[in-house]
Amino acid sequence: xxxxxxxxxxxxxxxxxxxxxxxxxxxxxxxxxxxxxxxxxxxxxxxxxxxxxxxxxxxxxxxxxxxxxxxxxxxxxxxxxxxxxxxxxxxxxxxxxxxxxxxxxxxxxxxxxxxxxxxxxxxxxxxxxxxxxxxxxxxxxxxxxxxxxxxxxxxxxxxxxxxxxxxxxxxxxxxxxxxxxxxxxxxxxxxxxxxxxxxxxxxxxxxxxxxxxxxxxxxxxxxxxxxxxxxxxxxxxxxxxxxxxxxxxxxxxxxxxxxxxxxxxxxxxxxxxxxxxxxxxxxxxxxxxxxxxxxxxxxxxxxxxxxxxxxxxxxxxxxxxxxxxxxxxxxxxxxxxxxxxxxxxxxxxxx
Numbered sequence: 001x002x003x004x005x006x007x008x009x010x011x012x013x014x015x016x017x018x019x020x021x022x023x024x025x026x027x028x029x030x031x032x033x034x035x036x037x038x039x040x041x042x043x044x045x046x047x048x049x050x051x052x053x054x055x056x057x058x059x060x061x062x063x064x065x066x067x068x069x070x071x072x073x074x075x076x077x078x079x080x081x082x083x084x085x086x087x088x089x090x091x092x093x094x095x096x097x098x099x100x101x102x103x104x105x106x107x108x109x110x111x112x113x114x115x116x117x118x119x120x121x122x123x124x125x126x127x128x129x130x131x132x133x134x135x136x137x138x139x140x141x142x143x144x145x146x147x148x149x150x151x152x153x154x155x156x157x158x159x160x161x162x163x164x165x166x167x168x169x170x171x172x173x174x175x176x177x178x179x180x181x182x183x184x185x186x187x188x189x190x191x192x193x194x195x196x197x198x199x200x201x202x203x204x205x206x207x208x209x210x211x212x213x214x215x216x217x218x219x220x221x222x223x224x225x226x227x228x229x230x231x232x233x234x235x236x237x238x239x240x241x242x243x244x245x246x247x248x249x250x251x252x253x254x255x256x257x258x259x260x261x262x263x264x265x266x267x268x269x270x271x272x273x274x275x276x277x278x279x280x281x282x283x284x285x286x287x288x289x290x291x292x293x294x295x296x297x298x299x300x301x302x303x304x305x306x307x308x309x310x311x312x313x314x315x316x317x318x319x320x321x322x323x324x325x326x327x328x329x330x331x332x333x334x335x336x337x338x339x340x341x342x343x344x345x346x347x348x349x350x351x
Contacts, residue, residue, distance in 0.1 A: 041130045044105050044321045049079040050314065051099035053092065055112040055136075057084025060284040061255070061306040062110070064349075065134070068307030069108070072314040080314065089113035096123050106130035106317045108157075114197060115143035121154060130320050132327055134158055134313045136198050146197045155327040157313040159304055161201030164335055167302050168202070168252050168279045169209025171337055175277045175299050176214045181248045183217035189236060189262055190220055191253035193227040199254035202281065206252045218250070225258055229285070232261025233268075240269045248275050249297075256282035256301060263289070263297045273297045283338050287350040290340035300339045303348050308333045 052069050054062045066082045073080035081104070083095050089112045099107055100123060107124060110133065111117065117138030124131040135158045139148030176186070190207060192199040207220060223239055225232040232253065240249070249271065251262035263278040276297025280286035286301035312331065319325040338346045 041106075041128060041320065041324075043324045047077065047079060048106070048318060048321050049081075049102075049104050050106050050108065050317060050321075051081045051083060051095075051102075051104040052108045052310070052313070053083045053085055053095050053099070054110045055085050055087060057082070057086070059257075061282055061304070064284075064306030065110075065310035066306075068305075068310030069314045070310075071307075072311035076314070076318050078314065078318060085110075085112055087112045089116050092116045093119045093123070096120050100124070100127045100129055104129060105321050106132065108132045108134055108313045108317060109138070110135045111138055113195070114138050114145050117145070117154070118142065130317060130327075131155075132157065132313060132317045132320075134309050136196065144197070146200070150329070153329065155316075156330050157316055158198070158309055158330075158332065159335065160332040161198045162205040163332065164281060164302055164304065165202035165205030165207075165252075166209045167335065167337060168281055169206035169211075170213055171300050171302075172206070172250050172252055172277055172279045173210045173213030175279070176210075176218070176250060179248070179274075179277065183215045185246065186218050186248040186250065187243060187246045188218055188220045188250040188252070189223055189239065191223040191225050191232050191236060191251065191258035191262055193254060194222075194224050196227070196254065199227070202254055203252070210250070210252075223262075225253070225261070227254055227257055229257045229261040229264070232258040233265045234261075236262040237265040237269065240265060240271070248277075250277045250279075251297075252279050252281070254281065256280040256285035259298065259301070260285040260289075266297060271297075283343060283346075283348045284350065287338075287343045287348050290343060291350065296340075300337055301343075303336045303338050303343070303346055305333065305347075 085091050121140040133154045133156045137145035137156055138154050139145045140152045190203045192203050223235050225235050251259050253259050259278045259280040266276050273295040278298040280301030283301040283303040286298050289296040289298040320327050336346050
């Protein structure tokens, strides 16, 4: 949501300075105080066992995240089990209970639906098992992290949604100005799964950055998707059909899947790549558009490295379990904007 050894080394160096760790550190931002959801946990004296539960575990970003987690666990001598939850929110709770029954000392969770947050938190608190989230936020006291008091948010490792979305919107505005399009003949599409808080943060920031950097008068169309390429393609195709007078399209979304779906839908509708500006978020799908040398509507993408997040999550939970170190409320990994000429040198790996 992936890297060559060169990129891994650069990212790992950036990720660990923030935490004062020995081998990985973030050039991003960090909230220094642990939340109230970071309950007191007794240090583990023997071998540490962890379970990493991921939504959409077959998605490229999360595959990379699992790889990074496994590598860090092997380095630390930690027993680690990876569980693919798919999109099943109910399975999240049952797998949390299963991990507890199997004597995991700590859990890292990427929830398919934040509504299960209170159940996950309660189960781990009752069992005195450490809990950390990666990527998506959850709240200890309610189903919606966006309305949760900060002290009730579970510690999270990931990326800053506002920062990422801002970079995407800024690049989209640059491409729009370069294209010289008439605002009245242009529409922006914001595509995302609208009940996922981090997605909403990204899209909101993209809209604001684009508005600040582009000419006034470009109308936006919000498109609700399931965050998959086919889901986004279907919904955006319907949007294009419903707006036959639009000549130029700018597409961004929560992830590469949304933007790839949009670029494909526009291509299938007969809209040439010179009339499309897609700015991906992830780069793991966007890069496929740049391998054949043909023109494409995918103009750029923000590279985010799942391996770094997985490694940092394991390191953070290890420090909690081994040394009693409080987990930060949030820690953010660095990102890089890439395009057809820079993606390979930046370390993006196409899958």
